[in-house]
Amino acid sequence: MPHIHRRTLLATLAVAALVPARPVRAQTAGGPFTLDPLPYPVTQNEPHIDAETMTLHHDRHHAAYVANLNAAVAKHGELAGRPLPDLLAGLASVPEDVRAAVRNNGGGHANHTMFWQIMGGKGGEAGGELRAAIDRDLGGVARLQEDFNSAGGRVFGSGWVFVTVSRDGRLALTTRPNQDTPLMDGQRVLLGNDVWEHAYYLKYRNRRPDYLKAWWNVLDWDAITQRYTAAKAGTLGV
Ligand code: MN3
Numbered sequence: 001m002p003h004i005h006r007r008t009l010l011a012t013l014a015v016a017a018l019v020p021a022r023p024v025r026a027q028t029a030g031g032p033f034t035l036d037p038l039p040y041p042v043t044q045n046e047p048h049i050d051a052e053t054m055t056l057h058h059d060r061h062h063a064a065y066v067a068n069l070n071a072a073v074a075k076h077g078e079l080a081g082r083p084l085p086d087l088l089a090g091l092a093s094v095p096e097d098v099r100a101a102v103r104n105n106g107g108g109h110a111n112h113t114m115f116w117q118i119m120g121g122k123g124g125e126a127g128g129e130l131r132a133a134i135d136r137d138l139g140g141v142a143r144l145q146e147d148f149n150s151a152g153g154r155v156f157g158s159g160w161v162f163v164t165v166s167r168d169g170r171l172a173l174t175t176r177p178n179q180d181t182p183l184m185d186g187q188r189v190l191l192g193n194d195v196w197e198h199a200y201y202l203k204y205r206n207r208r209p210d211y212l213k214a215w216w217n218v219l220d221w222d223a224i225t226q227r228y229t230a231a232k233a234g235t236l237g238v
Pocket residue numbers: 057061112194196198199
């Protein structure tokens with residue numbers, strides 16, 4: 001085999017190794033918290049979110065939050081049995097020596113679990129009751145996208161943009177720094193976008209506004225509608 005062909009083959013194998021065809025369960029150093037596999041192939045959100053970013057983001061970044069959260073709660077047995085929303089809403093009662101670790105890594109686990117769930121779709125718009133709520137509370141889908149993207153652009157450094165949902169189905173736009181989440185204020189999240197550089201830098205480099213705009217193309221509005229229904233039923237977790 002000519003040298004150049006072998007190099008090409010090796011490069012292809014290297015990419016294949018980095019981007020598995022099927023989701024993998026990453027190492028998260030035992031329980032009680034676990035990293036679910038992605039609910040779709042890592043290529044699902046191409047071309048808007050590239051497979052390499054999906055792989056690194058899920059298998060490395062999210063896995064690290066889960067492993068670090070497990071390490072933090074392992075120091076205090078009473079924390080291990082608490083559901084993640086309760087843990088995040090009650091940070092003041094978490095022992096001080098692990099409070100920052102639970103905040104950062106528990107927030108990271110909750111945020112990313114939501115994030116994978118609401119993507120993998122083909123964009124478009126919500127229908128029915130959720131569409132009516134978007135019209136009523138957020139000025140319609142076009143206005144929501146404009147305001148959401150502007151808010152995401154204004155997050156200084158790393159953070160998230162969210163739409164929260166109340167028990168009576170009211171929606172609101174908000175942002176949080178780092179891995180903070182509205183769950184820490186006892187609220188529930190309908191959807192959210194990750195504006196940490198690790199979410200977009202490989203493909204979009206420093207162009208966060210382009211990433212924010214493209215992200216709407218991969219939303220799964222069926223999954224988001226299920227979250228809306230669950231929120232109103234009081235059964236929505238992270
Ligand atoms: Mn992230």
